[in-house]
Amino acid sequence: MGRPTLKSTFTAFLYLLPALLIITVFTIYPIIKSLLISFYNDYDFFQDIVYERGIDSYIYLWNDPNFHLALKNTFIFVIGVVPCSIILSLLIAILLNTNIKLRALFRTVYFIPFVTSVVAVSIVWRWIFHTEYGVLNYFLGLFGVDPIAWLTDPKWAMPSLIILSIWKGLGYNIIIFLAGLQNINDQYYLAAKIDGASAIKRFFFITVPLLSPTTFFVSVVSIIGSFKVFDEIYALFGGQPGPASSALTVVYYIFEKFYGEWNFGVASAAAYCLFIIIFILTLIQLYIGKRKVTY
Amino acid sequence: MIRDALSKATIYITLSLGGVLMLLPFIWMLLTSFKAGNEVMIMPPVWFPEKFHFENYKEAWEMAPFGRYLFNSITVTVLSTIGELITTILAAYAFSKMNFWGRDVLFAILLGTMMVPGEVLLIPNFVLLSDLGWIDQYEALIIPWTASVFAIFLLRQFFLSVPKDLSYAAKIDGCSDFRFLWTIMVPLAKPALFTIALLKAIGSWNAFLWPLIVTSSKEMRTLPVGLTAFSTEAGTVYELLMAASTMIILPMIILYIILQKYIIQGIAKAGIKG
Numbered sequence: 247m248g249r250p251t252l253k254s255t256f257t258a259f260l261y262l263l264p265a266l267l268i269i270t271v272f273t274i275y276p277i278i279k280s281l282l283i284s285f286y287n288d289y290d291f292f293q294d295i296v297y298e299r300g301i302d303s304y305i306y307l308w309n310d311p312n313f314h315l316a317l318k319n320t321f322i323f324v325i326g327v328v329p330c331s332i333i334l335s336l337l338i339a340i341l342l343n344t345n346i347k348l349r350a351l352f353r354t355v356y357f358i359p360f361v362t363s364v365v366a367v368s369i370v371w372r373w374i375f376h377t378e379y380g381v382l383n384y385f386l387g388l389f390g391v392d393p394i395a396w397l398t399d400p401k402w403a404m405p406s407l408i409i410l411s412i413w414k415g416l417g418y419n420i421i422i423f424l425a426g427l428q429n430i431n432d433q434y435y436l437a438a439k440i441d442g443a444s445a446i447k448r449f450f451f452i453t454v455p456l457l458s459p460t461t462f463f464v465s466v467v468s469i470i471g472s473f474k475v476f477d478e479i480y481a482l483f484g485g486q487p488g489p490a491s492s493a494l495t496v497v498y499y500i501f502e503k504f505y506g507e508w509n510f511g512v513a514s515a516a517a518y519c520l521f522i523i524i525f526i527l528t529l530i531q532l533y534i535g536k537r538k539v540t541y
Numbered sequence: 542m543i544r545d546a547l548s549k550a551t552i553y554i555t556l557s558l559g560g561v562l563m564l565l566p567f568i569w570m571l572l573t574s575f576k577a578g579n580e581v582m583i584m585p586p587v588w589f590p591e592k593f594h595f596e597n598y599k600e601a602w603e604m605a606p607f608g609r610y611l612f613n614s615i616t617v618t619v620l621s622t623i624g625e626l627i628t629t630i631l632a633a634y635a636f637s638k639m640n641f642w643g644r645d646v647l648f649a650i651l652l653g654t655m656m657v658p659g660e661v662l663l664i665p666n667f668v669l670l671s672d673l674g675w676i677d678q679y680e681a682l683i684i685p686w687t688a689s690v691f692a693i694f695l696l697r698q699f700f701l702s703v704p705k706d707l708s709y710a711a712k713i714d715g716c717s718d719f720r721f722l723w724t725i726m727v728p729l730a731k732p733a734l735f736t737i738a739l740l741k742a743i744g745s746w747n748a749f750l751w752p753l754i755v756t757s758s759k760e761m762r763t764l765p766v767g768l769t770a771f772s773t774e775a776g777t778v779y780e781l782l783m784a785a786s787t788m789i790i791l792p793m794i795i796l797y798i799i800l801q802k803y804i805i806q807g808i809a810k811a812g813i814k815g
Contacts, residue, residue: 250640257718258641265632268688273654276665283664291668338559341552354801355560358567361797361804363747365765366786369772370570373779379582381569413563418808425809474658477749481769497660497750505754510664517661528656 284514291510303515313516315491316499319404323495324472326408327415332464334412335419340453342420343427353424357417364414368481371410372397375482397483400492407493410478415471419464426460427453466531470524476501496520567790574598574783581779594780601784604775609760610767611788617682617752617763618745622738624687629737630730632688633696634722638708651690659751667754681755682763686745692737699733700726736807739800746793764789 259266283289284304288297307313338356342349359367374382375396383393396406434452443451476497479487487494487502494502496516504513573581574597576590601607635641636648666685667676675681703726711721727734752763762770768785775781797804 250642250644254639255641255643258635258639258644261631261635261639262647263631265628265688265693268628268685269651269654269690271669272666272685272688273657273662273690274650276662276669277654277657279665279668280661291671294668294672338556341556344552346549346552346556352556352560353805354798355563357801357805358794358797359563361743362790362793363749363765363768365747365749365768366789367566369768369782369786370566370790372772373573373783374566374569376779379584379586381586384584384586413566416563421805421809470658474660477765480749480753481772484773485769500660500663501750504664504667510668514661514664517658517663520658521661524658525656 280514280517283510284518286511289510291508303511306512307515307519310512312491312494313499316494316496316516319493320473320475320495322404323408323411323475324469326404327411327472328465328468330408331412331415331419331468332461335416335464336423336457336461338416339420339423339427340449342424353420356420359414360417364477365481367414368410368478371406372482372484375406398489400488400490403483403488403492407475407478407482407488410482411472411475414478415468419468422464422467423457423460426457430456462531462534466527470527473497473520473524473527567794570783570786570790573780574787576780578778578780582777597780597784598788601771601775601781601788604781605767605771605785606759607764607767607771607785607788610762610764613679613682613761614746614764616679618742620679621683621686621745622741624683625689625692625741626734626738628688629692629696630722630727630734632693633700634718634726636693637697637700638718638726652694655690655694663750663754670755676755677757677761679761682752682761685751689741692741695737696730696733699730703729732803735803736810739804740807743793743804 285299285301286296287300287302289295290297342352374380377383377393377395377398380396382396383391387393394402396402430453434456435448438448438452474497475495479493479495479498480501483489483493487498497520500513500516500520503509503516572588572590575593575595576587576597577592577594580587580590636644670676670681670685673680675684707725708721711725716724747765748763749765749769752766753769756762756766759767759770768789771785772782775785
């Protein structure tokens with residue numbers, strides 16, 4: 247490659263120009279601009295005039311019960327989805343990693359929900375969750391459970407959303423876990439078997455520790471993804487954040503402030519709050535990912 | 542032996558049960574889409590329609606401009622994928638095979654932007670596109686999505702693994718950088734490019750929030766946006782809703798089954814959300 251020269255720098259920037267142009271205009275500039283907008287107290291979007299700057303938007307968020315609700319719902323969603331999804335996908339990945347036939351077929355099947363449109367599958371689930379004619383209530387009825395108003399009872403809106411999201415995201419986690427499992431050297435298991443370790447012991451003393459970087463990666467990616475949930479809510483509840491705002495999440499809040507009320511300042515401030523949460527999670531990932539691999 | 546057979550059976554049963562749960566929503570969608578109206582709203586539900594009503598698809602297709610939505614989705618997906626491939630190939634080449642001032646700083650800045658959730662960019666981009674007069678135009682649906690830091694990162698990793706001797710040899714033979722990139726590097730990188738293109742196409746086809754915000758007229762909607770609009774209009778006519786959902790979901794499933802090797806490998810390697 248040689249040392250950098252004026253000429254090589256010029257040539258390189260010609261190659262970089264298209265990508266840099268797009269990324270600067272549509273990613274880097276908006277990151278900065280969004281921060282500025284969050285400090286506009288009074289902003290006329292149509293004429294692009296700022297009448298007043300300040301921290302009103304952040305004070306508004308601090309005092310807005312809806313934003314608190316959105317944060318709370320988002321946390322409930324994350325806690326409802328991530329652990330359950332990880333345990334299920336790990337279990338399935340381990341079963342898939344055993345010496346079975348039809349493995350490719352199973353893998354294909356589990357991954358299908360992940361490649362399909364969130365909006366379309368949410369509409370399908372809307373039909374499954376139907377209170378009177380939904381197939382889910384029919385199955386539960388066979389076990390003597392009274393019909394549940396999945397999508398219209400504020401108490402059940404969040405569980406419905408969580409069920410849908412676990413179903414949708416399982417395949418992705420399984421693929422990552424499978425890749426992680428296949429990286430574990432068979433010799434460990436063989437040696438443990440010879441030493442007489444039971445299957446359960448082999449799982450807890452070989453699989454769990456050696457898989458910990460993968461598990462950690464999957465957790466962080468799932469948590470970040472779950473913090474950004476939106477499409478499912480919009481499609482599942484027909485353009486509403488659930489009955490009585492019971493499925494109002496942070497991104498839905500941003501969407502409502504931005505697109506519903508045209509309150510760009512508050513929406514940007516809320517977006518930055520989301521950014522900070524995700525930023526902290528990413529830092530934790532980088533920090534732990536580098537330092538703490540448990541073997 | 543018996544114990545082994547038993548545990549094998551347990552594995553198969555568990556996996557099959559899970560698999561059925563994964564597929565059931567799609568099967569239910571497909572079956573509902575063929576039913577007559579009076580077979581849908583019924584308890585207990587009937588599994589199979591008495592007669593397969595293919596005309597549900599025709600009716601759904603005519604109730605909303607799905608042809609137009611489909612055209613828009615295909616246009617947006619194809620053009621943004623091609624655009625991303627071109628910008629990615631050029632940028633990844635510069636980052637992997639060229640030495641220039643500020644390279645590492647620039648690359649670090651780009652990687653840093655990956656931490657920022659897309660929702661932060663929504664409002665400034667909306668304002669910018671309004672100023673450009675691109676709202677409700679193809680430009681708004683395509684151009685902001687024609688470059689991706691993640692794709693550049695992936696391809697750069699691949700390009701780095703190509704031995705340097707190759708480019709020296711080519712240079713000695715009088716091959717220019719640009720020709721070397723397109724006639725040697727790109728063909729070599731076909732699998733990586735294919736994965737990048739597929740992940741992009743899936744993401745673009747399924748994208749929702751952005752097209753929802755930057756389109757206002759019916760004519761510019763993509764399939765997912767059109768489907769939500771249709772679901773508000775069609776309301777509770779579930780056989781038509783399911784027919785419309787099938788039209789969006791089925792092409793993706795078929796494409797996935799044909800190309801799954803590349804998709805799954807790509808995801809396992811890159812470890813990203815599609």
